[in-house]
Amino acid sequence: MNKNKFTLKVVAEQLGVSTATISNAFNRPDQLSASRRESILSACKKIGYHGPNKAAQILRKGQSNIIALVLADNIEYMVSDPVASTFIQGVSSVLHTHQKHLLLYAGDSVSVLDVVDFVDGFICYGAPQNKKLGEELGALSKPVVTVDFDLEGRPAVNIDNEDAAYQVARRAIAKEDRVAILGLRLIDSPTTCRIYDSPLLDAEQAISHRRLDGYMRAIKECGGSISNDWIWHIPESGGNFSRQAAREVLNASQRPDTILCMSDMIALELLHAAHELGIDVPGELKITGFDGIDEADRSRPPLTTVYQSSLEKGTLAAEKLMVGTTTSVVLKTEIKKGETAG
Amino acid sequence: MNKNKFTLKVVAEQLGVSTATISNAFNRPDQLSASRRESILSACKKIGYHGPNKAAQILRKGQSNIIALVLADNIEYMVSDPVASTFIQGVSSVLHTHQKHLLLYAGDSVSVLDVVDFVDGFICYGAPQNKKLGEELGALSKPVVTVDFDLEGRPAVNIDNEDAAYQVARRAIAKEDRVAILGLRLIDSPTTCRIYDSPLLDAEQAISHRRLDGYMRAIKECGGSISNDWIWHIPESGGNFSRQAAREVLNASQRPDTILCMSDMIALELLHAAHELGIDVPGELKITGFDGIDEADRSRPPLTTVYQSSLEKGTLAAEKLMVGTTTSVVLKTEIKKGETAG
DNA sequence: CTGTTAGCGCTTTCAT
DNA sequence: ATGAAAGCGCTAACAG
Numbered sequence: 001m002n003k004n005k006f007t008l009k010v011v012a013e014q015l016g017v018s019t020a021t022i023s024n025a026f027n028r029p030d031q032l033s034a035s036r037r038e039s040i041l042s043a044c045k046k047i048g049y050h051g052p053n054k055a056a057q058i059l060r061k062g063q064s065n066i067i068a069l070v071l072a073d074n075i076e077y078m079v080s081d082p083v084a085s086t087f088i089q090g091v092s093s094v095l096h097t098h099q100k101h102l103l104l105y106a107g108d109s110v111s112v113l114d115v116v117d118f119v120d121g122f123i124c125y126g127a128p129q130n131k132k133l134g135e136e137l138g139a140l141s142k143p144v145v146t147v148d149f150d151l152e153g154r155p156a157v158n159i160d161n162e163d164a165a166y167q168v169a170r171r172a173i174a175k176e177d178r179v180a181i182l183g184l185r186l187i188d189s190p191t192t193c194r195i196y197d198s199p200l201l202d203a204e205q206a207i208s209h210r211r212l213d214g215y216m217r218a219i220k221e222c223g224g225s226i227s228n229d230w231i232w233h234i235p236e237s238g239g240n241f242s243r244q245a246a247r248e249v250l251n252a253s254q255r256p257d258t259i260l261c262m263s264d265m266i267a268l269e270l271l272h273a274a275h276e277l278g279i280d281v282p283g284e285l286k287i288t289g290f291d292g293i294d295e296a297d298r299s300r301p302p303l304t305t306v307y308q309s310s311l312e313k314g315t316l317a318a319e320k321l322m323v324g325t326t327t328s329v330v331l332k333t334e335i336k337k338g339e340t341a342g
Numbered sequence: 343m344n345k346n347k348f349t350l351k352v353v354a355e356q357l358g359v360s361t362a363t364i365s366n367a368f369n370r371p372d373q374l375s376a377s378r379r380e381s382i383l384s385a386c387k388k389i390g391y392h393g394p395n396k397a398a399q400i401l402r403k404g405q406s407n408i409i410a411l412v413l414a415d416n417i418e419y420m421v422s423d424p425v426a427s428t429f430i431q432g433v434s435s436v437l438h439t440h441q442k443h444l445l446l447y448a449g450d451s452v453s454v455l456d457v458v459d460f461v462d463g464f465i466c467y468g469a470p471q472n473k474k475l476g477e478e479l480g481a482l483s484k485p486v487v488t489v490d491f492d493l494e495g496r497p498a499v500n501i502d503n504e505d506a507a508y509q510v511a512r513r514a515i516a517k518e519d520r521v522a523i524l525g526l527r528l529i530d531s532p533t534t535c536r537i538y539d540s541p542l543l544d545a546e547q548a549i550s551h552r553r554l555d556g557y558m559r560a561i562k563e564c565g566g567s568i569s570n571d572w573i574w575h576i577p578e579s580g581g582n583f584s585r586q587a588a589r590e591v592l593n594a595s596q597r598p599d600t601i602l603c604m605s606d607m608i609a610l611e612l613l614h615a616a617h618e619l620g621i622d623v624p625g626e627l628k629i630t631g632f633d634g635i636d637e638a639d640r641s642r643p644p645l646t647t648v649y650q651s652s653l654e655k656g657t658l659a660a661e662k663l664m665v666g667t668t669t670s671v672v673l674k675t676e677i678k679k680g681e682t683a684g
Numbered sequence: 685c686t687g688t689t690a691g692c693g694c695t696t697t698c699a700t
Numbered sequence: 701a702t703g704a705a706a707g708c709g710c711t712a713a714c715a716g
Contacts (some may be wrong), residue, residue, distance in 0.1 A: 008711095009709075009710090010708065017687085018686060018687040019688090019711090020687060020688080020709080020712080021710080023685060023710070024685095024711095027711080028712095032686080036685085036686095048454045051455070052461035052709075054460050055397075055404070055406070055458065055460045055709080055710095056459075056708070057399070057707090057710065057711080058397045058460060059398050059401045059692050059693070060709080060712090061710085066445070072437070074434075075438070075444065076434055079434070082496045085421045086421050086422065088417075088421050089418040089421055092448075096416070096448060096451075099443055101416065101457060103443055103446075104444045104446060105443070110541075112698095115396070115443060116396075117395045117396035117397045118396050118400060118460070156713085197461060216714095244345065283416070349692095349693055350693065350694060359703085361695090361703085362695080362703060362704085363701090363702060365696085366696095366702090369695080370695095373701075374701060394694060394695085395692090395694070397693080398695090399694065401710090402693080402694045402695050402696090403694085403695070403708090404708080433706075459709095654705075
């Protein structure tokens, strides 16, 4: 329970040198002889002074080595989502090599202004649920890297959601197919429901809408069409939301031939529900997912989906922030054929 | 890209009041009239001053509202582990209601001293891989709450690992059973292997050893015994480590009748491997897990395991830290019968 | 290479 | 209820 209350000044007096010398010994080796530095450092260690106070350094240097990772939703959900947690892994691994600390910041918080003064930069994973945060991040003087959405003038890491969705849908849909879509965060509702004619969320905000566009293109190309009654909104992949949607769509009269899911978690839940109802996949029902999580590979039958590297998204975003890049990038995705789409 | 460079002092001059008044308007409402405060606040908003600089506040007040969550291993692994991520959920939900920020700190880092000056307290989830961190945390003058291990004089949140392991093992083991154990972090090795006569890690450090004790007690009570050749060390639940151990033990001549696994992730991997080899569970092989994660319930057959509430561990630990409790607690666990243990 | 000094931006007695 | 002033602990000019 010690943790001495030493300050640079006190230590300097005790060692009979100036404060600047102590400071330099710790932060700027080039400013003094190696031997002097060595003796100072060991003297400090002996008396139990472990280096300059970090809080004071943050104020003085204007640099904390803390990076805030702004998550789209609440932290609770994000940490348990396989896609998001893989992303976090990527981020944390590169921050670790750069000796930076990781602060998790919830996208449903009130304002990033309560951390902006003591973090060095932001990585923003998905458009924050609280729109205001997006505006704030856009106007900051500190570095920001966005992922899965864009912010005027900020470097971003994205995938081509429209094209990926198109590709995977194209793989599943056959002529004359009745198609349904289980979408993610399409409208502003906390519950699972068909979208009917609810206004869609801002197009710019939602990767979901790019995916929707891709699905639509595929459907059209197959000579089909889809009404809003056959498009579900699911607030988040986890929990019971997906299950509810799965049951609704499977129990509908005139069950669809193909169901396009905007995440693997949703698709797996649907696959599970279909199994329970004795529906043969892909014989009676084709299913596609999105993300390419490991679990999608282990399901039986394995999911037809599109893979995106969340890990790479994370490492790239963090590296951009570390290096100070200003250019954006669009990562490649890859169709995983699986066996759920005929 | 604005983010005005306003300081309290500048604002005070501009509004023609003293710095103390501005400060009070933001931090101590009781120090001035409501109307005065209101007018000051709105004036500040108008000119774009969003409140006192946080970095300066941290230095001055010695309080940052940042809580460090020290993870046992590297962050990468922790975030992807269902047990750990559930724990994080619990922590973050409580911190969020207390307006505290969450800093993730890896247990394989060099020293907590590089954050101690700017965090208000520590939650330490599992004995840090780097032993030195444990010592440092013990000697700090800031609040520390430990989980799944103890630190002299610090409040802790634990479960009774020995008893839980005993209970679940007792459920599976029958007289004359040949028993094997797939253990987690038993020795100091980065690879999956039988422990043979390697020295076990410090008993105090490892919850695994309490579980081992429980298993041993159950085995003895059934009139059996187990040699170190039948105890595996697995460095972490995820990755291929569990799979390797599963294959080794299943392919051994004289396959065990019962295999006790120190985590559900290990047990599920084992179940999967057994399935691939056409081994009937529980007919030809009984399996037990540990943790009671959701997925253990969804497997076929559902896993016989012992449930612990990682969420509650998280909320409790965070609450202890917020409230400043000094007492420790041992949470209840619960046997989940499942169908993999006869 | 070393020491002196002026702040980084704020909070908080203490006096008014 | 408000204002003046002394630091919180450190760093980086600058001068020696």
